[in-house]
Amino acid sequence: MRKTAVELLAKYLAGQGLRSTTQRDKILQIFINAGRHVSAEELYMRVMKAHPGIGYATVYRTLKLFAAAGLADERRFEDGFTRYEYKASSNHHDHLICTKCGLILEFENQRIEVLQQDVAKKNHFKVQNHKLELYGLCEACQGKKIQAGNKDTKNRK
Amino acid sequence: MRKTAVELLAKYLAGQGLRSTTQRDKILQIFINAGRHVSAEELYMRVMKAHPGIGYATVYRTLKLFAAAGLADERRFEDGFTRYEYKASSNHHDHLICTKCGLILEFENQRIEVLQQDVAKKNHFKVQNHKLELYGLCEACQGKKIQAGNKDTKNRK
DNA sequence: ACCATATTGAAAATGGTATTCAATATCAAT
DNA sequence: ATTGATATTGAATACCATTTTCAATATGGT
Numbered sequence: 387m388r389k390t391a392v393e394l395l396a397k398y399l400a401g402q403g404l405r406s407t408t409q410r411d412k413i414l415q416i417f418i419n420a421g422r423h424v425s426a427e428e429l430y431m432r433v434m435k436a437h438p439g440i441g442y443a444t445v446y447r448t449l450k451l452f453a454a455a456g457l458a459d460e461r462r463f464e465d466g467f468t469r470y471e472y473k474a475s476s477n478h479h480d481h482l483i484c485t486k487c488g489l490i491l492e493f494e495n496q497r498i499e500v501l502q503q504d505v506a507k508k509n510h511f512k513v514q515n516h517k518l519e520l521y522g523l524c525e526a527c528q529g530k531k532i533q534a535g536n537k538d539t540k541n542r543k
Numbered sequence: 544m545r546k547t548a549v550e551l552l553a554k555y556l557a558g559q560g561l562r563s564t565t566q567r568d569k570i571l572q573i574f575i576n577a578g579r580h581v582s583a584e585e586l587y588m589r590v591m592k593a594h595p596g597i598g599y600a601t602v603y604r605t606l607k608l609f610a611a612a613g614l615a616d617e618r619r620f621e622d623g624f625t626r627y628e629y630k631a632s633s634n635h636h637d638h639l640i641c642t643k644c645g646l647i648l649e650f651e652n653q654r655i656e657v658l659q660q661d662v663a664k665k666n667h668f669k670v671q672n673h674k675l676e677l678y679g680l681c682e683a684c685q686g687k688k689i690q691a692g693n694k695d696t697k698n699r700k
Numbered sequence: 701a702c703c704a705t706a707t708t709g710a711a712a713a714t715g716g717t718a719t720t721c722a723a724t725a726t727c728a729a730t
Numbered sequence: 731a732t733t734g735a736t737a738t739t740g741a742a743t744a745c746c747a748t749t750t751t752c753a754a755t756a757t758g759g760t
Contacts, residue, residue, distance in 0.1 A: 491668070
């Protein structure tokens with residue numbers, strides 16, 4: 387059976403000579419149950435509700451810690467906030483972002499990944515990570531103008 | 544013959560009821576001759592050398608103006624700076640970014656673009672723009688074994 | 701339990717970017 | 731050209747997400 391996130395965190399902390407604290411565990415639990423792509427402030431508000439004692443700075447620090455521990459991905463979209471995404475065992479994926487309503491959809495496309503590797507190889511680059519973001523209008527924000535060929539079922543995550 | 548950037552800017556300004564100023568023209572000329580992916584601060588330093596009277600805020604404002612006028616692309620990589628890239632008639636391209644030395648290479652790959660459109664269509668998204676960035680080690684930095692303290696003057700997180 | 705030190709919370713600092721405001725420049729109308 | 735309405739400038743200040751400081755507290759090895 388897989389290790390729980392709390393166990394993984396404890397292991398990371400021990401390995402780094404850092405300490406387990408109740409704050410870190412509480413924040414981790416709330417982080418896991420929060421939606422994807424939470425900002426520090428969004429998470430802080432959730433944390434505050436459940437554990438009024440925990441401070442703003444601790445949430446910030448802890449989120450960065452999660453990223454360092456490999457439990458979360460840190461992403462900066464174009465809205466000025468750093469967002470964190472819990473990295474359970476979910477595959478790598480990229481994002482579609484609505485510039486009007488802020489909706490974030492996820493997708494993965496193996497063929498794009500392969501082409502990226504080709505590009506990297508051609509440039510003698512050793513890729514560590516990448517980001518691919520498509521900005522535009524989601525279906526709802528495009529208004530009532532329905533485009534031909536845009537009517538199939540949804541396969542959103 | 545194509546219109547010059549200065550002409551394009553003038554046209555945009557006139558169309559918006561805005562005014563042509565010597566500052567805007569000077570900044571545009573320096574912007575064009577500056578390297579790709581300049582930050583506001585980098586450009587300000589160049590501007591200051593050539594035209595000591597022009598202020599910091601004007602450079603910031605003017606760079607955003609260029610982006611609004613379609614003369615520049617505004618990009619935020621992961622180094623905390625907003626960078627601007629002169630958009631002459633250069634094709635769209637994406638970036639390879641060295642996480643060690645900061646080198647930025649450009650590439651374009653039509654097959655990736657096509658796949659992106661497929662993804663968008665499948666999700667009923669109307670793409671306005673996109674960003675694809677591959678972060679990793681450039682050829683030169685793959686050889687370095689030392690953890691090298693950052694050497695650059697400033698601009699390091 | 702002791703102790704060295706990692707961590708916390710609150711406040712203040714940081715740093716890139718945005719805005720305010722009085723002075724000045726631009727442009728259309730005269 | 732001169733005028734007048736207003737867009738623009740430069741300097742200073744505000745903004746705001748994020749980071750850091752620091753004294754108090756909690757943690758883990760002994």
